[in-house]
Amino acid sequence: MTQVYPEFADELEGFGVNTTMDCFNCGTCAAICPLIYEHFPRKMIRYAQIGAKDRILENYEDLWRCLHCGLCIQTCPREADPGDLILGLRRFVVDHWRRT
Amino acid sequence: MADDNKDKKATSEQKVGVYVCHCGGNISDHVAVEEVCKNAEKIPGVVKVQNDVFMCSDPGQELIMEDIKNGTVDRVVVASCAPDLHSSTFRNAIQRAGGNPYIYEHANIREQVSWVHHGDQATNKATRLVAAAAAKARELQPLEPFKVDAKRHVTVIGGGIAGLKSALDLARKGLDVALIDKSPFLGGWTAKWDRAFPTDDPVSELVTALAGEVLNSEKITVYTCSRITAFEGFIGNFKLTLTQAPPESDAYEDEIKRLSDSGKGFGEFVPLAGICPAGIPETTTTHDIETGAIVLATGFLPYAPRYGEYRYGESKEVITLPELIRIMAENRQKGVGDTLEINDRKIRSVAMIHCVGSRQIPGIHEPDAKGNLNEYCSRTCCSATLHAASMIRNNHPKTRVFDFYRDIRTYGRGQEELYEEASDSKVVFFRFEADAPPEVTRNTGSGDFPLNIKVKDTLTFDEELEMPVDLVVLAVGMEPGNISDLVEMMKLPVGVDGFLQEVHPKLRPVEIAQSGVLLAGTCQAPFDMGETCSAASGAAAKASAILGKGYVELDPFVAEVDLNKCLGTGTCVNACIVEGALSLVEMDVDGEKVKRAQVNPALCTGCGACVAVCPENAINVKGWTLKQYEDMVDMIVSDRILPSQTA
Numbered sequence: 001m002t003q004v005y006p007e008f009a010d011e012l013e014g015f016g017v018n019t020t021m022d023c024f025n026c027g028t029c030a031a032i033c034p035l036i037y038e039h040f041p042r043k044m045i046r047y048a049q050i051g052a053k054d055r056i057l058e059n060y061e062d063l064w065r066c067l068h069c070g071l072c073i074q075t076c077p078r079e080a081d082p083g084d085l086i087l088g089l090r091r092f093v094v095d096h097w098r099r100t
Numbered sequence: 101m102a103d104d105n106k107d108k109k110a111t112s113e114q115k116v117g118v119y120v121c122h123c124g125g126n127i128s129d130h131v132a133v134e135e136v137c138k139n140a141e142k143i144p145g146v147v148k149v150q151n152d153v154f155m156c157s158d159p160g161q162e163l164i165m166e167d168i169k170n171g172t173v174d175r176v177v178v179a180s181c182a183p184d185l186h187s188s189t190f191r192n193a194i195q196r197a198g199g200n201p202y203i204y205e206h207a208n209i210r211e212q213v214s215w216v217h218h219g220d221q222a223t224n225k226a227t228r229l230v231a232a233a234a235a236k237a238r239e240l241q242p243l244e245p246f247k248v249d250a251k252r253h254v255t256v257i258g259g260g261i262a263g264l265k266s267a268l269d270l271a272r273k274g275l276d277v278a279l280i281d282k283s284p285f286l287g288g289w290t291a292k293w294d295r296a297f298p299t300d301d302p303v304s305e306l307v308t309a310l311a312g313e314v315l316n317s318e319k320i321t322v323y324t325c326s327r328i329t330a331f332e333g334f335i336g337n338f339k340l341t342l343t344q345a346p347p348e349s350d351a352y353e354d355e356i357k358r359l360s361d362s363g364k365g366f367g368e369f370v371p372l373a374g375i376c377p378a379g380i381p382e383t384t385t386t387h388d389i390e391t392g393a394i395v396l397a398t399g400f401l402p403y404a405p406r407y408g409e410y411r412y413g414e415s416k417e418v419i420t421l422p423e424l425i426r427i428m429a430e431n432r433q434k435g436v437g438d439t440l441e442i443n444d445r446k447i448r449s450v451a452m453i454h455c456v457g458s459r460q461i462p463g464i465h466e467p468d469a470k471g472n473l474n475e476y477c478s479r480t481c482c483s484a485t486l487h488a489a490s491m492i493r494n495n496h497p498k499t500r501v502f503d504f505y506r507d508i509r510t511y512g513r514g515q516e517e518l519y520e521e522a523s524d525s526k527v528v529f530f531r532f533e534a535d536a537p538p539e540v541t542r543n544t545g546s547g548d549f550p551l552n553i554k555v556k557d558t559l560t561f562d563e564e565l566e567m568p569v570d571l572v573v574l575a576v577g578m579e580p581g582n583i584s585d586l587v588e589m590m591k592l593p594v595g596v597d598g599f600l601q602e603v604h605p606k607l608r609p610v611e612i613a614q615s616g617v618l619l620a621g622t623c624q625a626p627f628d629m630g631e632t633c634s635a636a637s638g639a640a641a642k643a644s645a646i647l648g649k650g651y652v653e654l655d656p657f658v659a660e661v662d663l664n665k666c667l668g669t670g671t672c673v674n675a676c677i678v679e680g681a682l683s684l685v686e687m688d689v690d691g692e693k694v695k696r697a698q699v700n701p702a703l704c705t706g707c708g709a710c711v712a713v714c715p716e717n718a719i720n721v722k723g724w725t726l727k728q729y730e731d732m733v734d735m736i737v738s739d740r741i742l743p744s745q746t747a
């Protein structure tokens with residue numbers, strides 16, 4: 001059971017991400033992403049939306065798979081900049097490591 | 101409505117013209133039109149046969165009009181698509197050429213032939229249908245539509261925005277209007293909301309704009325606290341009795357209290373109640389109204405959740421969307437803080453659940469006490485919920501909003517933006533399947549939140565998520581209003597969903613089977629205010645078109661008694677399915693007082709139930725007589741046109 005923690009979207013603003021809630025989970029980014037991997041990047045974005053920090057930290061390796069090709073940013077219908085969100089999540093993960 | 105027998109001619113003299121349509125290949129790809137035409141020349145009475153790529157086109161219609169004008173033909177058969185589509189086109193063409201529009205018969209060789217048969221079978225069946233139509237055409241007599249005087253007066257039942265808008269449009273057209281509401285207030289549910297999506301207009305302004313003009317109009321008489329208690333008559337000439345009475349003890353208690361607390365006068369908008377035009381009657385009175393048309397604008401009822409549905413009734417922290425709207429409106433009057441408050445309780449997080457009482461699925465949802473399920477989408481709750489969600493987030497930034505939906509259906513102009521706005525204001529969305537709705541329980545875990553919500557969230561790959569909340573809001577949908585008394589009295593058609601049902605959802609959306617009775621607004625289906633007003637204007641336009649001339653013309657296809665044959669047995673009267681359409685009356689025949697059948701053509705629907713039972717064949721439906729049927733059948737089975745039963 002995952003506890004929802006909506007304040008996480010606010011925390012992410014400190015890591016340069018202010019589009020967390022814009023995503024409406026259509027999956028276009030996951031379809032266009034050349035990695036074709038486990039709903040990436042939507043899955044990470046969803047975890048960010050509901051503030052499932054543990055899930056993000058457990059799966060941190062995925063964040064470093066991103067190629068920065070920018071295809072998802074170009075195609076996201078909500079202009080949620082999914083690729084940038086991935087970068088922001090990396091900064092969050094690194095920051096978390098520094099602190100612990 | 102006299103008997104027009106006198107100008108009937110011997111049938112053998114009729115000159116029938118047959119016009120066969122290719123329908124641009126729709127027909128001619130499967131039916132050999134040339135062959136049908138060649139066969140048609142052999143049909144008794146047929147003097148001219150023509151064909152065209154599109155008979156409904158101007159040049160196609162010209163063919164018929166020319167032949168009528170120069171007297172070549174005086175009966176017309178067009179073989180083309182379904183009669184619903186174009187029989188009126190061809191009747192009008194005949195009329196423009198100076199002929200009587202009722203000397204026309206239609207053969208459907210598209211839906212009944214080319215779309216369902218191929219090759220010789222198609223061509224042969226088309227030939228037989230044309231032959232039957234021509235046989236009937238020889239028997240057709242010129243008819244005149246009935247003219248019935250019509251009262252230039254309309255009664256609008258229901259004073260929500262549908263009723264207000266209809267009444268106003270009618271008055272502007274110069275018609276007199278009686279506007280009736282069972283409550284002491286005008287405005288309906290609209291008056292009980294706060295700001296209207298998607299424009300964010302205060303409802304006070306919307307209702308005041310309409311009701312203000314209604315109350316100022318000399319053409320409109322408003323009756324509040326009133327209900328229709330008797331109904332009779334027909335289009336143009338309805339008679340209604342309405343009973344005006346003090347509201348029952350606890351009815352409209354809240355609204356009446358708001359009126360007296362507000363210090364507002366009659367005719368002024370009272371928030372969350374509406375406009376009370378002129379006090380509340382203390383005694384019961386009745387009024388008789390003669391009216392030409394009736395607009396039904398009786399509206400809807402918000403779904404009332406069952407006890408225990410999402411803990412509704414069990415936990416005071418579970419409320420409906422209408423209740424939330426009311427609370428937010430009252431809060432605004434008091435001034436707002438950074439956290440939403442209900443009864444001095446700070447709401448740190450609120451869960452809003454969509455589709456409560458809508459889109460119910462057999463086998464998954466529990467039917468109500470009468471065994472009904474609301475299988476339809478209520479169409480307004482998604483937008484109303486998201487509008488309220490953004491309002492909470494914008495006015496009370498410290499209140500979190502969790503939104504649980506099955507689908508987001510913010511379908512109209514400016515409504516998708518409500519969804520985006522809600523995302524922008526950081527509403528968190530969760531999506532559930534119908535068979536796994538969110539579970540509301542008392543919170544026994546962390547924090548001092550009273551409730552806890554668990555959901556299997558399809559957006560998070562079916563993972564189970566959980567969150568504590570201070571408030572749960574149920575986005576209840578719309579249900580049909582309780583108007584069983586009107587349905588019973590006026591024999592109104594009700595759809596499987598319980599709402600009133602139009603004749604045709606696309607082509608005749610505001611009419612019902614009873615002529616002269618029209619639908620406006622949410623008595624027909626869930627609509628938002630804009631759609632409600634469109635429907636209301638549609639109903640008003642229809643009513644003024646019907647009554648504008650001061651008389652109505654009715655199709656002449658009604659029963660007619662042949663007094664030379666009628667023996668007054670009354671068998672037909674017993675068979676008639678429409679009250680008042682057929683009766684036995686006393687009359688003088690050859691100096692003798694006898695009883696004979698008499699038709700009220702304004703009420704007769706031309707169903708033919710009487711024709712089937714009369715032992716003397718003394719009653720017939722004009723334009724569809726037994727003789728005409730017999731001739732059609734004779735021609736279908738005859739081998740004069742086609743050698744054997746090939747079709």
Ligand SMILES: Cc1cc2nc3c(=O)[nH]c(=O)nc-3n(C[C@H](O)[C@H](O)[C@H](O)COP(=O)(O)OP(=O)(O)OC[C@H]3O[C@@H](n4cnc5c(N)ncnc54)[C@H](O)[C@@H]3O)c2cc1C
Pocket residue numbers: 257258259260261262263280281282283285286287288289290293295296297298326327328397398399400401402421422480484487576577578581583586620621622623627628629630632
């Ligand atoms: C929670 C909620 C929020 C909504 N918010 C919005 C919004 O923000 N924007 C928007 O566009 N739409 C909104 N809607 C939809 C809107 O409320 C309707 O479109 C509108 O109220 C329909 O008006 P109406 O006149 O058809 O019916 P009603 O408002 O139901 O009015 C019907 C009237 O008829 C009277 N009546 C009923 N039966 C009889 C009878 N037998 N005899 C005499 N009188 C009778 C009633 O007293 C009532 O005054 C919302 C709906 C809901 C459920």
Ligand code: SF4
Pocket residue numbers: 022023024025026027028029030042045075076077078079080081082
């Ligand atoms: S980030 Fe954009 S493309 Fe990806 S799921 Fe969300 S809305 Fe769709």
Ligand code: SF4
Pocket residue numbers: 029032033034035040041065066067068069070071072073082083086
């Ligand atoms: S930017 Fe990263 S997440 Fe986006 S499509 Fe490219 S690889 Fe995939």
Ligand code: SF4
Pocket residue numbers: 454455456458459476477478479480481482483507508509575577
């Ligand atoms: S409008 Fe939305 S909440 Fe209302 S019934 Fe339809 S899908 Fe459900």
